[in-house]
Amino acid sequence: MSAPFSPPSGKTGPHAAPSRDVHARPGGAVHAPPRTAKVLIALLRKELLVELRTLESIPGMSLFAVTTFVVFHFALNQDTVSGQEAAGILWVSLLFAAMLGINRLFVADADQGGFDGFLLAPVDHTALLIAKALALLAYLLVLELIAVPAFGLLLLGPPLGQALPGLLAPLALGDIGVAAIGTLIAALAVRTRARDLLGPLLALPLLVPIVIGCARASAPLFSATRPAGPPLRWLGTLALYDLVFGLIAYAVFDFLLED
Amino acid sequence: MRRPSLRALSIATILALCVSLSLVFFYAPIEVEEGFLQKIFYLHVPLAIVTLCGFVIGGLCAIAHLRTRDQRWDLRSYVFIHMSLIFGVAVLITGSIWARGSWGHWWVWSEPTLVSFLIVMLLYATYQPLRFAIEDPERQARYASVFAITAGAFVPMNFLAVRLSASYLHPRVLGSSSNLPAPMALTFLASIVAIALLFATLCAYELAAKRTRILLKARSRILGYQS
Numbered sequence: 001m002s003a004p005f006s007p008p009s010g011k012t013g014p015h016a017a018p019s020r021d022v023h024a025r026p027g028g029a030v031h032a033p034p035r036t037a038k039v040l041i042a043l044l045r046k047e048l049l050v051e052l053r054t055l056e057s058i059p060g061m062s063l064f065a066v067t068t069f070v071v072f073h074f075a076l077n078q079d080t081v082s083g084q085e086a087a088g089i090l091w092v093s094l095l096f097a098a099m100l101g102i103n104r105l106f107v108a109d110a111d112q113g114g115f116d117g118f119l120l121a122p123v124d125h126t127a128l129l130i131a132k133a134l135a136l137l138a139y140l141l142v143l144e145l146i147a148v149p150a151f152g153l154l155l156l157g158p159p160l161g162q163a164l165p166g167l168l169a170p171l172a173l174g175d176i177g178v179a180a181i182g183t184l185i186a187a188l189a190v191r192t193r194a195r196d197l198l199g200p201l202l203a204l205p206l207l208v209p210i211v212i213g214c215a216r217a218s219a220p221l222f223s224a225t226r227p228a229g230p231p232l233r234w235l236g237t238l239a240l241y242d243l244v245f246g247l248i249a250y251a252v253f254d255f256l257l258e259d
Numbered sequence: 260m261r262r263p264s265l266r267a268l269s270i271a272t273i274l275a276l277c278v279s280l281s282l283v284f285f286y287a288p289i290e291v292e293e294g295f296l297q298k299i300f301y302l303h304v305p306l307a308i309v310t311l312c313g314f315v316i317g318g319l320c321a322i323a324h325l326r327t328r329d330q331r332w333d334l335r336s337y338v339f340i341h342m343s344l345i346f347g348v349a350v351l352i353t354g355s356i357w358a359r360g361s362w363g364h365w366w367v368w369s370e371p372t373l374v375s376f377l378i379v380m381l382l383y384a385t386y387q388p389l390r391f392a393i394e395d396p397e398r399q400a401r402y403a404s405v406f407a408i409t410a411g412a413f414v415p416m417n418f419l420a421v422r423l424s425a426s427y428l429h430p431r432v433l434g435s436s437s438n439l440p441a442p443m444a445l446t447f448l449a450s451i452v453a454i455a456l457l458f459a460t461l462c463a464y465e466l467a468a469k470r471t472r473i474l475l476k477a478r479s480r481i482l483g484y485q486s
Contacts, residue, residue: 209420
């Protein structure tokens with residue numbers, strides 16, 4: 001990894017398994033490949049550390065979402081929104097902000113040799129997919145911690161407090177889907193000539209069902225007259241979609257990492 | 260395995276198209292509610308079915324490519340998806356004409372099948388830009404296969420999601436062939452066979468052209484020509 005990568009601590013490094021020292025070389029490194037969970041933790045730690053030190057994705061995504069709310073205010077010429085309109089504005093803004101994060105997800109690895117370093121390591125390649133997806137999930141959670149209150153403050157007519165408990169389920173399911181599809185598409189697009197263009201073009205149609213599910217599930221929460229809980233039918237559809245595309249990403253990701 | 264000859268395939272396609280078109284115009288009865296306009300159903304629906312099958316078969320060929328690493332499977336996957344894209348444009352145009360005729364608008368959002376089809380087309384429209392943005396031929400084939408598998412699985416999922424979201428405002432006209440009167444069902448079946456044959460023939464021609472081009476390139480490389 002070319003990115004800043006602090007030496008592994010005693011807990012996560014390859015030296016942590018004393019029972020394996022039958023295979024240990026004099027230097028202390030072991031022959032047996034490290035367990036996937038350890039690789040996963042190391043990769044995730046590296047992702048979050050890089051993001052904390054460079055602050056490349058999260059501030060940009062959050063600022064973009066808030067700016068989009070302002071743009072919507074002027075474009076619609078409305079001070080407050082409610083119902084399906086509110087759900088649509090929230091999800092379009094979150095989705096486009098997520099696209100910024102998706103586009104940047106693998107750029108450092110592709111440009112600065114991170115892929116090569118990872119491929120040289122004798123570890124399960126799926127760990128990279130899961131670590132990147134978890135990192136993207138974390139970015140999305142931080143984004144929503146900022147964007148959802150900002151949406152309540154700037155645009156939403158009915159009070160945010162009453163909608164918030166019901167909003168957690170669609171937000172979580174939507175985030176999981178965006179993270180799974182986004183990671184796959186980011187890996188697919190990053191080593192092409194026109195990656196900035198191809199990433200969103202590939203991801204948006206694949207994310208349409210998530211927008212449908214999330215917007216429909218959150219619309220009754222934002223109703224000005226008679227707020228209700230999210231319809232279970234939509235949460236079920238979202239969960240099914242997340243599951244299917246999680247499995248597909250898991251199945252095909254290895255083929256993107258062969259050279 | 261011997262491939263069916265292009266000439267036999269072409270003749271069969273032309274015959275099937277003639278038979279199905281004569282059935283459409285001279286045998287199938289005029290529908291009571293929609294009148295003559297309903298005849299576009301025998302073109303639009305088979306085209307849509309064949310297109311979607313082409314996308315899914317392209318995905319299956321991509322799975323075969325990733326499993327065997329045989330470049331011929333990638334070629335097949337590419338040709339199926341390419342041809343489906345061309346057929347898909349025809350589906351959107353005929354669907355639009357049908358919508359204009361029966362509902363008065365060129366585009367209706369309440370028809371879930373048409374909307375899903377548009378989303379699928381928007382996704383597959385990025386297949387070629389993605390493919391040709393990668394220089395290395397081996398990686399190009401691999402990435403295109405990954406896309407074809409993902410998109411192939413997206414086709415049924417997307418139809419499910421969009422159908423759920425649609426409120427059935429318009430009655431579905433002849434949505435399934437099970438409740439069709441017998442002459443209409445026969446005509447519909449003949450149309451599906453004809454369109455599927457047309458698809459297969461065009462794919463066979465494109466495959467033959469691509470194989471010939473690859474062969475020519477290899478030969479001229481052996482002979483030392485600059486391509």
